[in-house]
Amino acid sequence: MKSGLHVYNTLTGKKEKFEPLSPPRVGLYVCGPTVYSNAHLGNCRTFLSFDLIARYLRYDGFKVRYVRNITDVGHITTDVDEGIDRIGQQAKLEQMEPMEIVQKYTTDFHNIMASMNILPPDIEPTATGHMIEQIEMIKTILANGFAYESDGNIYFDVDAYKKDHNYGELSGRNVDELFENTRALDGQSEKRFFADFALWKKATPEHIMQWPSPWGMGFPGWHLECSAMSTKYLGEQFDIHGGGMDLKFPHHESEVAQNTACTGHGPARYWLHTNMLTFEGSKMSKSLGNSILPNELFTGNHPLLKRGFHPMVVRFFMMQAHYRSTLDFSNEALEASEKGYQRLMAGLKVLPTLITSTSSDIDVEAYRAKFVAAMDDDFNSPVLISHLFDAVKSINSIAEGRLKITEKDKTDFIALMDGVVSEILGLTSIEETGDSGLTNGLMELILDLRARARSNKDWATSDAIRDQLDALNIVVKDGKDGASWSLK
Template identity: 55%
Template structure:
């Protein structure tokens, strides 16, 4: 399966067959969160997207070094080098140390990622832990002539860079249009051009987070951290850089320019971007005031939520849409995902109860091929899921004795569903999702249905019907089988 994977490269604007720089090894860098608040649904999407990529690359045989950063300094209130550092502002408002804020929300983020069954990265560097590397990168860019010092700050010279290299190639923006549409902002006369961006910023007297440098006591620009840390851990050129589509400009565009200015070559071979999650067609995010935190999803404590949603429902909801497509939040969509996931997990349970026959009347090999074909087509998880649902019909048909499956095919089918549902899609079985409470709940339903079986054996039809009807009112579908009964929550 190696070398079959195709990835949509944002830089070339087309799907390309993925060929790693180093045989059998992949370097993957993903922009992680800025930890100044609780993680929301928008944070979950890149986490789940690149977790799927991480899992699939390992599954098809690659050794992957996955680096996902934590932004804990340098991200100002807007992208024009203005305003207060977001973490410092939160620290001031909450009367905490900045690193206290960082630790609180990093812990929350890790907890949420664990709930979503997102695998931890190989390395999770923090910007504040790599100030030396960022200062060294600033020095390299200055030495190459693509930056200048002004009043203790250092700015990247976009126009000088654009004379030698294409600027805007990732986002599709032309420097002529940027020059025309960019206005001069108050307090930015120390820049030669409003297009320039800070790679080192002199700290104002009240600024808490600062480090000594030859230019000033200051802090690195937001764009610089990813350039310095990705190259430190993955080399001057590495395979894949991922992140949200909202980071394409200016963040990733600046990363490309900084790396090329510092090292004289492109750092990244494949750029990947997941699309946004929207609410009524508008991007969901803290800055817009319409973000629902993951904690609120898991508890149901938000006015827009009809109920609490299991983390696996959130994960499956995201996998049901291609990572490059917009995903619009609604309770209806989440509840549809919940029912779809339950149907899939129920089929996995049914698989374990199937009995093999002498020969197959079902085509397991074809089903497997279609699932892998979908994943190799730029991680097309919704198509793979659709094929798995086709397989659910196959499983139910075998369970109802309307089709048969051989022992070899049964093992292949079990392996296929275990691989995709649990290893690649990262879902958990029902009993793993809810712990002891879920297990007790399932035992209670089984006990009620066993009482119904006993009532029927005693010809107590009224009690048997009452148990079935009352469970139906609660949303349970009960089926009588040759071995006793089965049930599922609709």
């Protein structure tokens, strides 16, 4: 393992050399979705970012165990006592069982992930499947003196915790300052301290999702499930914990506190946070009404969209921005990415057809070094892609006869380019998804007929073929060695 990977660690606010606890193994935990409605595009960006991260770790030779949870307990919508259970609420709205809601939106989530070629995690645990672990954790926190019971509810005792620990070490917050500036302080009579958060909530009889516990019927607090499940599958301390930036506080901060209350230290050594997808400068979110669903983007069936974009184009678009930067969504940006994606994939397709020479203008190892350096620098996919475009330019120049490549370099270059594009970036060719055998045969026939027309200078026939293929979204390109075709 000679990894030169550096990652930006939210805990320290710096880029650090990545050194796993027990190489080559890497434990990676990412906070997954709450399955009470369709995942929107903003949600997807986070999981896409961690897909890139997991893919690169594996490419780099690490043996990754990737755990990403499904939150299927209906947590309350606000922190006040009269909050509404989101899954329960949606269940009433759609006249379904809560678990039907969970199943429906979990399936939808999986379908979207698959369409964007986001690989599934190695373990995808659910909160409802880990009630015992969560209850056990609460017992430990209580026994260690960092929680208290209040009328069937268990709250984490932030005041007690902050005597010896820093509640705010991850998010950079000062609890006392927070108190001065907290907006809503109503309805928190059961808590001793404003910042205390629920580990267990007492359920009212009409609350559908509830479980027995030593403290009566109820349900676990939101922050708890991740602590319990990451500990179960990755151990008391593991390498990377990730999630969206909006989870930093209070969710991740509370996770750190819960784990520390149990074991004396936080769960992860490196915390990675992905930035938001914005639309016209504002965070894409359901509450703002500016969220777009992946399927709406793929089909173009949305008032804000001019047309649809293939999932691979969307993937490429998101990869062109760094995961820690906000990315602004627009039709124009998508269109630009679509062209860029096509250019990249076309270059990849040309590469195996290159005619080789006895000398080479291509330094494959130099390209490899550039690609690796970009990704080693906190997974900088935009820089990686810029190097890929340089490579495409070289490939096209060889095809034009301006540059040369040897047989060996060509073989190595193909392996390198395919590996980077498909394994790290997870980009696949759109054309390959169609039926190939028959189509290729038919196209060969059509282009052969057109070539005959052209050799007879029968431009009318040749142009008619090209125009009619164009109407079928097939582009004909006339090159030196005959015509080729591709889908639009």
